Amino acid sequence: MITAVRKPMEEIIACVSPYDRILLAGCNECVSVCSVGGRKEVSLLSSALQMHFLKQGKTLEIQEVTLERQCDPEYVEELVNSVDSADAVLSMACGCGVQTVAARFREKPVFPAVNTAFMGASERQGVWSERCQGCGDCVLGITGGICPIARCSKRLMNGPCGGSTKGKCEIDTDIDCAWQLIWDRLKALGLENRIEEIMEAKDWRTSRDGGPRKIVREDLAS
Amino acid sequence: MNMKKKLSAAEFVVLAEMNTPKGVDISEFVTNARGIKGRMDAVVIPDMDNGVMRMSALGGGALMRREGLEPVIHIYGRDKNRMALQGDILAAYVLGIQNLIVTPAEPMASGDHRDAKPVEDLDETGILEMIRSLCEGVDMAGFELKGAPDFTVGCAMAPVAGDQELAREVENLRGRVAAGAQYIITPPVFDLAAYEKMIEALRPLEVPLVATVFLLKNVGMARYLSIHEPGCRISEDMIRRIRKAPDREAECIRMAGETTAELRKMVRGVKITTLGWEHRLADILEKAGI
Known part of the structure; x- marks a missing residue:
């Protein structure tokens, strides 16, 4: 999954402070699984922001919406009605979700409330570790x-x-x-000889290094 | 008078661009340098020009210094992180290289090592700020240097196809000048009237402009550039002039010389790019009356 951590409150407050009406948009996918941007976290951040601004003598109007997937235009379309009555959008999705919302509602400022971290896996409750950098040419085999x-x-x-x-x-x-870990695993599989095989200099073109990537599936693309 | 002094004294500077060899046979590189010694103010050494792996600009610059020519080397962020860049910049200074041009790099996908991993740790503005910091005696981590370098630093302007791109590029360059660029190398000039407009747009930046004179070698090259580089403004008349000339090579040299002579009246210097025809640099200067 794509993991994320919430931005410091001061940074979020600085982004939304010029506005009176905020649309706070969560995402039910990865950021929900890693407990940073799902329905529950949207509600918590909303309360924290309202408390902060109330102390400042300002009422911040916040609409809370948690989409099934913020990186999918089909679901982002659900924001059409609520976005009109907001001055800005604060997204708790990963960078993919934030950009999808920003691309759809060009006239609205969109701010990220989380820092997207890495593609990782859950080690145990509350612990996630990086597992993939999306190099586009998997060597796990x-x-x-x-x-x-x-x-x-x-x-x-x-x-x-x-x-x-x-x-x-x-x-x-x-x-x-x-x-x-690789050595231990290959040994357990009886494949120690593989460690002797020299891996050639990697072709990084399939990674981000070849420029921003795109997948086009002709069988699915409309 | 060295390049720095000439730029500050508002004298016209003539720079020649010379690529390092792809290999360790430096004979042609050195011979070409000797051929132009005394006629140029400095030699510009690109680093891995067009994304083609070659001997580094640092090595080329040191060789030029050994031959008694003043070197200017290209610096960019595609292949080196801030550690390597700073280390090479310090090394350049002690090897006698006192001029740098911070340039954009050709994408890796356009070079001859397409599977390589680009670095892109710092962009051009970041590199300029880093050089300024080194010249003030402090590295990017805030540590004090034992002896600070003193560079004359330029930046490169990207080719622009229209007014909108020109306005955007002027803003980019404004940031680079603020970050420490002391002069600007502008793109190849083929249309002097259009270039006049560019000069006007760049005038508020208040730094010397050094125009690029790009030697067209043949009709094919001129045609290719006119199609694929709309910002270069190579006219049909220009292509026709080369095609109809009895000696096309001599005509190309004459055209580069004429452009150089005109630019002498318009800007503070020229950088002549001959792409392997460095042995013809002297002829171009002769045609330009320099």
């Missing part, structure tokens, strides 16, 4: 299901480096050495 690009601090394709100690990364001892 040859690295034992562990991504060296997302999980090695140096993105080494032929690791580990000399900083791997007791299975931990030199960057931070809370981080597992991805290449130790």
Whole structure:
């Protein structure tokens, strides 16, 4: 999923303070799963903002709407009626959702209430870790299901480096050495020989490095 | 008089662009440099021009200095992060390179290493601010340098196709001048009347302009640019002039010389780009009466 963390209150307050009527839009997808931008968080942020502005002697009118998916124009269309009576939109979706709303309602200022972080997985309750950088040419099949690009601090394709100690990364001892994990996994699968195979310099064209990416499915595109 | 002094004394500067070799055979590079020594104020060394991997501009600049020519090297953010850029800039200074041009880089997808990972840590304005900070003796992390460099820094203007793009680019350049650019290298000039308009638009920035004279080598090149670079304004008359000339190569040289001579009356300097025909630089200057 796409993970996010809420922006500091001061930053959010600075964005909305020039306005009297805000449309606060949440998203029921990834940001809801990582408890940062779903219905519940929309309600909490709404209350916090109203309390803050009441203390300042200002009544901030907030409409709360949580869409099924903010990155989908079909669902964003549901905002059509409510957006008219708002001076600005405060979105609690990831950057994809914020941009979809901004593209649809060009005349309204749209502000993000969260910082989009990474594509990750849930480790346990309340803990998410980065797992994928969307390089566009997946190597998990040859690295034992562990991504060296997302999980090695140096993105080494032929690791580990000399900083791997007791299975931990030199960057931070809370981080597992991805290449130790790869080695352990390949060994468990009886595929240790694979670690000897040199991976060639990666072709980064499929990653963001080839410019902004787009997928066009001719069988689906209208 | 070096380039810095000439720019500040409002004297006309003549720069020649010379690409480093793709390899370690520097004989042609050095021979061409020797051929123009004394006729140019400085030699501009692009870095991986057009996204083609070559010997670095830092190496090329050091070679020019060794040959007794004043080098100007290109700096951009595609291939290096702020650490590498700062390190190379300090190295450049101690190797005798005192002039930098902060330029945009060709996208990796247009070069010859299309699968490489671009860096893009700093944009042009960020690089200019970083250079200014280094010249003030402080690196980007706020640490004091042991000895600060002193560079003359220019920036490059992007080609513009119309008035709207020109207005936008002027605003971009305003930011770069504020960030420390002391002069602007403008795009290749083929239409002097249109260039006059560009000069007017850039005048409020109050920095010297150095115009690019781009040597058209043949009809095909002129035709290609006229179609694919609408901002260059190569006219049909210009293409016809090359096509009908008894000696097309000589005509191309003559045209570049005439443009240089005209620009001498309009701006503070020229940068002559010959794309491998550096051996003809002297002929262009001769036609320009320089």
